[in-house]
Amino acid sequence: MSRVPDDVVWMRASASDGDDAVEVARLPDGGAALRRAADPDCEPHVYTAAEWEAFVKGVDAGEFDLPG
Template sequence: MPASTPSAGLAWRKSSFSNGNGGGDGCVEVAFLPGGGVAVRDTKDRSLGVHRFTAQEWAAFVAGVRAGEFDRP
């Protein structure tokens, strides 16, 4: 989803970990798209645009997070 694609009608969600814990500066928001895709944007600087992922790409990313693939050593 290029930055020029309207995203105003989407229901954006932010992690509960970013509220009130001082960690909101590094957070992203996600919105589920019609057809199963997911849009992601920077919470702090929404002017950077929106990244769009297919349902399969998002499922692979979430599975990797749950499996610890992105944990720091």
Template sequence: MERYTKSSFCNSGTCVEVAHLSTGEIALRDAKNPSLPPHVFTRDEWTAFVAGVRNGEFDF
């Protein structure tokens, strides 16, 4: 079973959770509804996503 973790910055319960899968992929799920299937990313996809977040590409 995957072990999902939540950011220490999450205090509202409306966060996402991340798990490193045995396949090497990364799973992302909604913390308030964990029964929904997670979004699964390859390592390259995850690295690109995190780089985009750090560069402010998703800021409003």
């Protein structure tokens, strides 16, 4: 799916604010779309269900944690 339906619900993390915030929307096919909150008219990045699941699993496993 390359086009994001107009009726998706965009969500922002409660700790996310300002121009650097991102929003995510679940797509009907199980994938997800990601966009910059400060520019909601810009074309979002779209991920398949498998790509999004792999990303979430990586986050849960700490693969993206910064050293320190």
